[in-house]
Amino acid sequence: xxxxxxxxxxxAARDRATPTRxxxxxxxxxxxxxVVGLALxxxxxxxxxxxxxxPLASTVQYSFYxxxxxxxxxxxxxxxxxxxxxxxxxxxxxxxxxTLILYFSIIPVTVGLIAAALIRKLGGSRLASxxxxxxxxxxxxxxxxxxxxxxxxxxxxxxxxxFLTAIGLGGITRAWLGxxxxxxxxxxxIGAWVSLGLCMLLLLAGMTKIDPALYEAARIDGAGxxxxxxxxxxxxxxxxxxxxxxxxxxxxxxxxxxxxxSTQGGPGRSTMVPGLEIYYLAFFERQVGQASALAVxxxxxxxxxxxxxxxxxxxxxxx
Amino acid sequence: xxxxTRMRAFAAVATAAIAGLALTxxxxxxxxxxxxxxxxxxxxLSCGTDPVTLSAYVETGFPLFNDLTAEFxxxxxxxTFNTREDQFAVITQNAPRVLVDxxxxxxxxxxxxxxxxxxxxxxxxxxxxxxxxxxxxxxxxEQLRVNDQGQRGDGSLxxxxxxxxxxxxxxxxxxxxxIGMTSAPKTLDEFDSYLKKAKDAxxxxxxxxxxxxxxxxxxPLQALMASYGKPSTINDWIFLKDGATIDTPENVxxxxxxxxxxxxxxxxxxxxxxxxxxxxxxxxSGQSLFIFDGDWESGNFDTQMPGDxxxxxxxxxxxxxxxxxxxxxxxxxxxxxxAHPDCAAFFFNWVATNETARTIAVxxxxxxxxxxxxAFMPAVKDGTVTAETLAAxxxxxxxxxxxxxxxxxxxxxxxxxxxxxxxxxxxGKQTPAGLLTQVQTDYLSSKKG
Numbered sequence: 001x002x003x004x005x006x007x008x009x010x011x012a013a014r015d016r017a018t019p020t021r022x023x024x025x026x027x028x029x030x031x032x033x034x035v036v037g038l039a040l041x042x043x044x045x046x047x048x049x050x051x052x053x054x055p056l057a058s059t060v061q062y063s064f065y066x067x068x069x070x071x072x073x074x075x076x077x078x079x080x081x082x083x084x085x086x087x088x089x090x091x092x093x094x095x096x097x098x099t100l101i102l103y104f105s106i107i108p109v110t111v112g113l114i115a116a117a118l119i120r121k122l123g124g125s126r127l128a129s130x131x132x133x134x135x136x137x138x139x140x141x142x143x144x145x146x147x148x149x150x151x152x153x154x155x156x157x158x159x160x161x162x163f164l165t166a167i168g169l170g171g172i173t174r175a176w177l178g179x180x181x182x183x184x185x186x187x188x189x190i191g192a193w194v195s196l197g198l199c200m201l202l203l204l205a206g207m208t209k210i211d212p213a214l215y216e217a218a219r220i221d222g223a224g225x226x227x228x229x230x231x232x233x234x235x236x237x238x239x240x241x242x243x244x245x246x247x248x249x250x251x252x253x254x255x256x257x258x259x260x261x262s263t264q265g266g267p268g269r270s271t272m273v274p275g276l277e278i279y280y281l282a283f284f285e286r287q288v289g290q291a292s293a294l295a296v297x298x299x300x301x302x303x304x305x306x307x308x309x310x311x312x313x314x315x316x317x318x319x
Numbered sequence: 320x321x322x323x324t325r326m327r328a329f330a331a332v333a334t335a336a337i338a339g340l341a342l343t344x345x346x347x348x349x350x351x352x353x354x355x356x357x358x359x360x361x362x363x364l365s366c367g368t369d370p371v372t373l374s375a376y377v378e379t380g381f382p383l384f385n386d387l388t389a390e391f392x393x394x395x396x397x398x399t400f401n402t403r404e405d406q407f408a409v410i411t412q413n414a415p416r417v418l419v420d421x422x423x424x425x426x427x428x429x430x431x432x433x434x435x436x437x438x439x440x441x442x443x444x445x446x447x448x449x450x451x452x453x454x455x456x457x458x459x460x461e462q463l464r465v466n467d468q469g470q471r472g473d474g475s476l477x478x479x480x481x482x483x484x485x486x487x488x489x490x491x492x493x494x495x496x497x498i499g500m501t502s503a504p505k506t507l508d509e510f511d512s513y514l515k516k517a518k519d520a521x522x523x524x525x526x527x528x529x530x531x532x533x534x535x536x537x538x539p540l541q542a543l544m545a546s547y548g549k550p551s552t553i554n555d556w557i558f559l560k561d562g563a564t565i566d567t568p569e570n571v572x573x574x575x576x577x578x579x580x581x582x583x584x585x586x587x588x589x590x591x592x593x594x595x596x597x598x599x600x601x602x603x604s605g606q607s608l609f610i611f612d613g614d615w616e617s618g619n620f621d622t623q624m625p626g627d628x629x630x631x632x633x634x635x636x637x638x639x640x641x642x643x644x645x646x647x648x649x650x651x652x653x654x655x656x657x658a659h660p661d662c663a664a665f666f667f668n669w670v671a672t673n674e675t676a677r678t679i680a681v682x683x684x685x686x687x688x689x690x691x692x693x694a695f696m697p698a699v700k701d702g703t704v705t706a707e708t709l710a711a712x713x714x715x716x717x718x719x720x721x722x723x724x725x726x727x728x729x730x731x732x733x734x735x736x737x738x739x740x741x742x743x744x745x746x747g748k749q750t751p752a753g754l755l756t757q758v759q760t761d762y763l764s765s766k767k768g
Contacts, residue, residue: 058348065347070415071437073347089735156589178530178592180746264531267591267742280532283412285731285765286433288348 062292069288080293090294093272094301096184097253100273103188104195104252109244111192112199117229119200120207132204136197143194147261150190151177154262177263183270190258195251199244206240207233242313246306253302274298362445366662371398373659373666376423377651379404381615383481383684384427390675391666398662415439422654424663428478430727431652432559435465435477441653443476446664452476452671456692456716459483462558462647462723471723472558479667480648482686485712485721486538486613487632487644489620489704494522494608495629503631505638507546507576514585517608525580526607528598529590529745534738535598536577536590536745538611538645541725542633543573545643550722553643557728559766565725566755574744574751581745591742613645614708617685621703630707632715643720646712647727648689681705687712729765736761 063080067073084090115135122128138146153159154176161173176186214232223231234241256275259265265272265280274294282291377384388400403423405413411429418426418439434440447453452460459480466474488510495501498517504510517524528535544553548569556563580586587593587607602610603623611633620628635642653663670676671690678697680688685705688694699706715721726733736758743749749757 062348067348068415068433068437070349070419070439072349075347155592156587175589175592178589180743180748263592264533266531266738267746268739268748280731280734284734286415 059292059295062289063296064293065289067288068286069282073289076289080290081297083290084294084297089269090277092269093274093277094297096271097255097273097298097301099184100188100191100252100255101249103185104191104255105245105248107188107192108195108199108248109241112196112244113203113241115196115200116203116207117233119204120233121225132201135200138194139197139201141194143257144261146190146194147258150193150258151262154186178267180267180270183263183267187259187262187271190262191252191255194258195248199248202240202244203237206237210236238313242309245313246309249305249309250302253305254298274301362449362664363661364446364449364665364668366395366398366659366665368397371659371662373398373400373424373662374421375400375402375425376410376417377402377404377425377427378407378410380406381684383680386679386683387481387670387676388666390679391669394669394673394675398666418654419656422656422658424653424657424659425651425666426654428650428652430730431463431478431650432465432469432471433730434652436469439655440477441655441657441660443479443653443664446668447476450664450668452479452668455671455690458716458719458721459648459689463650468561470559470561472554472560478648478650478652479664480650480689481667481670482680482684482688483646483648483712483721484613484615484686485632485644485646485708485715486611487542487630487708487711488609489602489612489616490609490629490631491602491605491607491624492627492629494605498522498608503629504634506640507543507634507636510634514580514609515583518583518585523587523601523607524585525609525611526587526593526598526601527590527611528593528595529586529738529742530592530594532734532738533595534733534741535593535595535611536586536741537724537726537733537737539580539633540574540577540741541645541722542611542643543576544570544725545720545722546633546635546641547573547576549641550643550720553722553725556762557723557725559728564759565762566752566759570755571752574754578744578751581747586745591745614686614705614712615684617703617705617708618683619685621685621705626702628704630704630711632711632720641718641720643722644711644715645724646715646721647723649684649686681709692716728762731765732758732762735765 062073064076064078065073066076066079112135115131119128119132122131141149155161156173156175156178160176164170164173174182176182210232214236215228218228218232254275255273256279259271259273259276260279263271265276275298278291278294278298281287281294375384375388385402388402392399407427407429410417410427414426414429414434415437417423418434428434428440431440447460460476461472463471463476463478463480464474465471465477490500490503494517495513498513498520500513500516504513514524525539527539541553548567552563552567552569553565556565587601593601598607598610598612599616599619601607603620614630617630632642632644651667653660657663670680671688672694674695674697677688677690677695680686681697681699685708687709696709699709726737740749740754740757744751744754
């Protein structure tokens with residue numbers, strides 16, 4: 001591959017993108033304005049390139065090698081990628097991450113939607129502001145602290161089991177994070193608790209900008225609260241809904257902190273997710289190539305899920 | 320964003336990405352790390368008289384190392400230490416990079432085989448000859464030797480210990496008295512009977528940690544293996560000897576014995592979500608009769624529950640029979656690129672032979688110092704658990720029962736194989752024989768890779 005940082009190449013790319021400028025004289029292309037603009041962007045671009053683009057490119061490169069992180073790497077071709085899709089140990093975490101979408105995204109967005117609608121109904125009352133604060137609080141707590149707190153709550157002698165015993169459900173108490181069947185849902189509950197506040201706040205922000213006249217019109221037409229919600233509120237906050245889903249789905253797919261703190265992927269491999277697997281592969285097993293390949297697959301997976309979602313929520317407004 | 324500006328932005332980013340790729344794609348990552356790995360010619364067996372600053376990278380939370388260096392500087396004022404501390408997990412992650420990029424003279428090490436095959440550690444053979452370490456009981460240093468095939472147990476010396484720890488069973492003497500246990504069990508059957516009595520009396524017999532990525536049931540499993548089979552066979556497996564297997568009939572019996580404890584409910588029922596610190600807090604608060612752990616906790620127990628803790632090695636099948644225990648040196652090494660290997664080696668030798676240093680190692684570390692069999696030992700107060708663990712260590716070296724930890728066989732065997740399988744065994748999702756077969760399969764694949 002050749003280095004293509006020559007201005008000519010950049011210009012060519014830009015020319016293709018902006019055919020309207022083609023008839024201009026060549027010299028005018030690097031107008032004073034463009035140079036100043038570029039100079040202003042340069043520092044940020046340099047940082048972006050150094051800390052985002054170069055690591056990204058390096059990760060892609062490493063993924064084709066068998067490398068322990070120190071000594072000279074050997075070319076591995078597509079072996080690392082083949083292993084991801086043939087080795088259950090590496091495929092399992094991806095399945096777990098997809099399962100987590102339910103808890104990290106679908107549940108908090110749905111509950112957040114209901115909560116936001118109720119809070120909007122309550123208007124400026126004290127109850128509304130208290131519930132808003134309470135629901136948003138988890139968002140302010142660092143994920144690590146949230147993980148530790150929930151580990152205590154979910155422990156065998158933790159508050160949740162004490163509560164269950166108190167209301168006569170002692171039979172179902174267990175070490176929620178240590179049980180093969182409940183560990184992943186338990187981790188999911190932590191994630192749902194954390195993202196609920198963000199979803200609620202985003203959706204509430206969307207709802208407050210809806211013209212009250214619309215509600216009035218709906219009410220005159222005889223719409224009840226539920227009908228009002230589906231015909232006025234929901235369509236109006238489509239974009240906010242899209243953003244909430246996007247952020248939380250990405251959060252689910254690249255989850256790391258909560259799981260690292262609460263279960264470290266256990267028991268067995270029941271809560272192993274790609275983010276954690278990449279960390280173990282790179283830093284404990286010293287398979288930097290394999291870890292990079294999994295990171296690339298995870299990135300592509302996120303893009304594959306997120307790009308269509310993005311189109312779905314935005315497409316109509318722009319065309 | 321309009322269509323054209325978006326396309327233009329995309330084109331710019333794509334170009335930059337391609338440029339980034341081009342910059343990095345020229346050569347495979349990594350570098351040839353081979354450098355002077357062993358001293359050429361004669362080595363100096365001292366720190367000299369010129370001022371020397373030794374750089375050290377050690378585990379945080381254990382004051383032993385800093386106490387030793389302070390005493391060393393007192394005795395040799397020209398030598399000072401620049402010590403950086405991290406948690407052991409962080410050291411494990413960083414070890415290869417640190418050894419290359421900011422080579423310490425003395426560094427606390429995780430498993431050493433990979434580091435040796437990558438030529439990152441200094442060969443200490445010349446010092447072993449010079450200082451006479453070769454004359455120490457060979458079991459002390461065999462775990463720190465790596466041969467040309469990348470197997471441990473023999474070959475050149477690549478690390479040194481400050482002291483070596485012993486693992487076994489700690490018990491709460493007050494709880495033991497409640498079930499009529501007045502002395503340590505002599506046989507496995509007797510041990511079983513105490514476990515049953517505790518269970519029947521409503522006392523948690525063993526609150527063993529087995530949660531997260533640290534399967535603590537590996538402690539009782541390996542202890543049982545040494546009662547059923549030979550410690551040397553287990554060491555061969557850990558040292559990656561050709562043809563070694565963990566899937567032996569003796570080990571199956573050991574795993575089945577462990578399984579019988581699980582089925583009988585002798586472990587705390589939330590073991591799969593319990594971490595190490597929870598185990599310690601339950602034991603020190605009197606919520607568990609036994610725990611399987613190591614003598615690095617002796618000092619802690621002597622402070623927190625003085626006189627109330629006893630210790631024994633996992634008992635043999637028949638009274639006076641063979642048993643064993645995990646016993647590993649607290650490993651320190653010298654970077655292949657270290658600036659002062661001579662002085663680092665002199666420090667190691669001083670720790671093992673100086674009377675004050677040995678006293679510090681026992682009193683602060685709670686473990687037996689390295690060194691000659693007849694070397695000075697400080698007096699330890701009777702009735703302390705430290706005295707019991709030291710006695711157990713002596714007994715262990717008499718009957719050649721010391722083994723390295725099965726978790727140290729390969730870099731990933733613990734987190735990726737032993738832990739998940741032990742958690743499955745605890746949850747009834749894995750059989751004892753299936754566990755060993757699976758661990759052996761994972762062992763062979765990680766040995767290859």
